[in-house]
Amino acid sequence: MESNTKKLGTLYGIGVGPGDEELLTLKAVNTIKKCPVIIAPSAKDGGSSIALDTARNFISEEQEVIIKHFPMGGEEQEEKIYQAFKFIEEKLHEGKDIAFLTIGDPFVYSTYIYLLRYIKEQGYNTETVPGITSFCAAASLAGEMIVIGDERVTIFPANQVDKITDEKFVVIMKVYRLEEQVLNTLEEKGFRYVFVKRAYREGQQVLRDREEILQNRDYMSLILAQRD
Template identity: 40%
Template sequence: MKRKGKLYGVGVGPGDPKLMTFKAVEVIESCSVIAVPKSGEGEQVALAIAKTYIQMQEVVDCYMPMTRDKEVLYHNHEVVARKLEAYLDEGKNVAFLTLGDPTIYSTYMYIHRRIEKLGYETEIIPGISSICSVAAALNDSLCEGSECLHIIPASYKGKEDYLNLEGTKVLMKTGKSMEQLKVHLKEKGLYEKARAVECASMPNQKIHKSLDTLEESSYFSVVVVKEEKA
């Protein structure tokens, strides 16, 4: 019986190719197929980060629409899983690239669960997340001692209540909701404590010590609200 292939979810880091792990490079170079989700900016950056290590491998585009429609998402995740299943049945190992880390707001995990449920071997290769890269850009820690750390998808409605939580708040997916987020931060008295980084670790990285200088939020903008120590 022919051996089936293995699916790897490979985190390629936040942007700087030098921040890729040795393990990620090793897996990418060893796989016959490189799967790349096609939807937003992040996925195209993931491919660009890893391009040096993609030589003779087959690159497969996997359409993953940027929508919150559950039915549309479910259908497309099924299509992608079946697409990759065909390669796995041929005995080919597949590396599914993802920006940052596969376990943090990644489209990969939807495919991972489906492939695993179908009986194939899977493995997650962790990567440096944008959260850690942002903290490094700000030259500060995210949490210390007994401080709590909260990761909040800022673009979803109702998430402003999470600003009441004690500890450091990392607000991701700010996107088009930045102006609304600024309003909520002002209402909670947290605006002055907020800082942001655009495109962390990338050539066009921008550090904002105040949100006053962040006029338009990009796909890669992350806001950090860190409580001041007593």
């Protein structure tokens, strides 16, 4: 009977921003500190977690820290997300609050969104803490606007740049390995662009020269572009 009356834990999805611990919000720090369980995603099996590294200094030895492997896409992804859900469900039933860390903002291209579907379907308590997105971080670092006035801005994954029509402001995400194709499209369409790599992390770079960009590819990179 005891377990039925036990208070369930809450799942907190926490955006930790681009990777600089100073770019966590006060709310993110306060929420991380109060949760007995911290879960952080890793893109590689057995690999480290950028989200965890970003929040590391706000986590104490008393907290339980678990890195879960979340593959980027593919058949395996769905299975891993379900496994993480089952693990989280168990902890919630133990009455433990969980901080699930995500790079950037939890609702912008995050694996957390898939996970949250299961959690909400089962009616568990959840709360989300927004984070600094990679494109806002990149804009601040480059000193370039994202959008102004009565214009719109579209955020494209790099493999969708052929969908650009009459936009004046665009952000191109997931540029890695598609740099040449993206730059060609932007140049053809008359955009000025800036390439930002590893914003607010070690090795950050702001590049505007085509050749330099092609020589400095990196998984954590994006492009801000505009035209008149």
